[in-house]
Amino acid sequence: MDNTTTLLGLLGTGASYGYDLKSRYDRWFGLKKPLAFGQVYTTLTRLMRNGWIVAIGAEAGAGPERKRYGITPAGRARVLEWIFTPEVPSETLQSDLFAKTIIALLLGDDAGRLLDLQRSRHMARMRELTNEKRGAGLAVVLACDHALFHIEADLRWIDLTAARLSQLQAEVKK
Amino acid sequence: MNKVETISMSARAPENGSAPLLSARGLRLAFGLTEALRGIDLDCHAGEIIAVTGPSGSGKSTLLHVLAGVLVPDEGTVDYDTVRLTDLDEAGRSRLRLDKFGFVFQYGQLLPDLNAVDNVTIPLLLAGVKRREARRRADAWLDRLGLGECSRKLPGQLSGGQAQRVAIARALATKPTLLFTDEPTGSLDSLAAETVMLALTEAARDANTAVILTTHDPRTAAYADREVVVRDGQITIGGAYG
Numbered sequence: 001m002d003n004t005t006t007l008l009g010l011l012g013t014g015a016s017y018g019y020d021l022k023s024r025y026d027r028w029f030g031l032k033k034p035l036a037f038g039q040v041y042t043t044l045t046r047l048m049r050n051g052w053i054v055a056i057g058a059e060a061g062a063g064p065e066r067k068r069y070g071i072t073p074a075g076r077a078r079v080l081e082w083i084f085t086p087e088v089p090s091e092t093l094q095s096d097l098f099a100k101t102i103i104a105l106l107l108g109d110d111a112g113r114l115l116d117l118q119r120s121r122h123m124a125r126m127r128e129l130t131n132e133k134r135g136a137g138l139a140v141v142l143a144c145d146h147a148l149f150h151i152e153a154d155l156r157w158i159d160l161t162a163a164r165l166s167q168l169q170a171e172v173k174k
Numbered sequence: 175m176n177k178v179e180t181i182s183m184s185a186r187a188p189e190n191g192s193a194p195l196l197s198a199r200g201l202r203l204a205f206g207l208t209e210a211l212r213g214i215d216l217d218c219h220a221g222e223i224i225a226v227t228g229p230s231g232s233g234k235s236t237l238l239h240v241l242a243g244v245l246v247p248d249e250g251t252v253d254y255d256t257v258r259l260t261d262l263d264e265a266g267r268s269r270l271r272l273d274k275f276g277f278v279f280q281y282g283q284l285l286p287d288l289n290a291v292d293n294v295t296i297p298l299l300l301a302g303v304k305r306r307e308a309r310r311r312a313d314a315w316l317d318r319l320g321l322g323e324c325s326r327k328l329p330g331q332l333s334g335g336q337a338q339r340v341a342i343a344r345a346l347a348t349k350p351t352l353l354f355t356d357e358p359t360g361s362l363d364s365l366a367a368e369t370v371m372l373a374l375t376e377a378a379r380d381a382n383t384a385v386i387l388t389t390h391d392p393r394t395a396a397y398a399d400r401e402v403v404v405r406d407g408q409i410t411i412g413g414a415y416g
Contacts, residue, residue: 112410116403116410116411119403119411120401120411122392123392123395123396123401126392126393126395126396127396127398127399129396130393130396130397134372134376148393148396151392152392152393155392159229162405163229
């Protein structure tokens with residue numbers, strides 16, 4: 001899963017302190033493995049270096065200095081590009097697709113469209129594999145079948161998520 | 175957003191210079207208050223194989239029936255070659271279906287009292303082919319689909335996959351330019367479905383017959399040249415970049 005762009009996407013909903021950003025990340029994506037604080041700040045540093053976020057002032061107080069981070073237009077463009085670029089089908093795809101879907105809903109982008117784009121990418125790969133099977137030996141056929149069934153599982157998830165987008169939208173807005 | 179892919183909201187095939195064999199524009203059809211089709215454009219070129227997919231109740235079977243001239247849309251047009259299908263009366267549409275179209279249904283729907291070769295012979299006789307020649311062609315089609323040894327069996331003695339291949343032979347025997355098939359693998363297990371789709375697509379390609387099929391199964395859809403996704407009576411993906 002692309003943690004860097006996922007964090008950037010979360011900042012697209014509004015400027016945030018590092019701690020708040022981590023909490024929001026963990027709510028959606030950290031159920032099994034919460035994000036380490038250190039990783040949040042190294043990621044924010046990298047995002048700033050790329051010009052995708054900026055620090056918005058520092059507040060002096062009793063505790064340590066606190067900075068808020070806000071997304072730049074270039075950062076928002078990077079999030080859009082990420083959301084609408086289909087992934088190469090793979091076993092780790094589901095978590096990335098889930099992250100894109102949630103971020104798209106949080107930002108009011110077209111989550112249905114990203115699922116359609118990914119579905120088309122999957123179907124194109126299925127057509128390639130199906131053509132590879134024509135006239136091939138059984139070993140090749142079975143290898144292609146293995147890949148086809150995995151892609152089909154992803155497709156089922158995509159279709160089911162597409163059917164539940166309104167429900168997910170309502171949950172995201174809570 | 176310059177790298178963002180765009181999707182076509184209609185389902186026209188990539189330009190290849192030739193006029194489409196079948197062209198539908200602005201199709202709308204309601205059953206009572208339910209809008210089954212809500213403005214569909216679709217082109218199918220000669221020899222092209224298109225899979226229409228979508229969830230149950232999305233309108234894909236209704237679309238197939240409108241394209242085949244079985245149902246008449248409330249609005250929109252369907253042109254087959256130079257004929258405006260949607261301007262024909264029922265008799266005209268029946269004639270066109272008999273002369274130019276083939277059909278394969280989910281359960282084959284073979285005539286149960288006739289053996290396999292007689293089932294394939296019937297449409298040839300209806301088309302005016304002499305009995306001896308019709309029989310020869312029917313046998314050749316059954317051989318082509320790997321059913322030579324089943325030609326004297328009744329439909330009840332065939333497996334689901336064999337019966338479906340007989341239905342394909344029956345549909346292709348009259349050399350249609352366009353074959354419509356509604357869930358051709360819907361009642362079959364994975365292996366039989368694969369055998370049927372391989373037979374269907376290879377036979378159709380050899381005969382340069384275009385195919386429009388509906389399916390809810392991605393593996394069946396993957397045998398097509400492109401996929402058209404229907405949701406809520408509209409095309410959401412035309413496969414233009416697929």
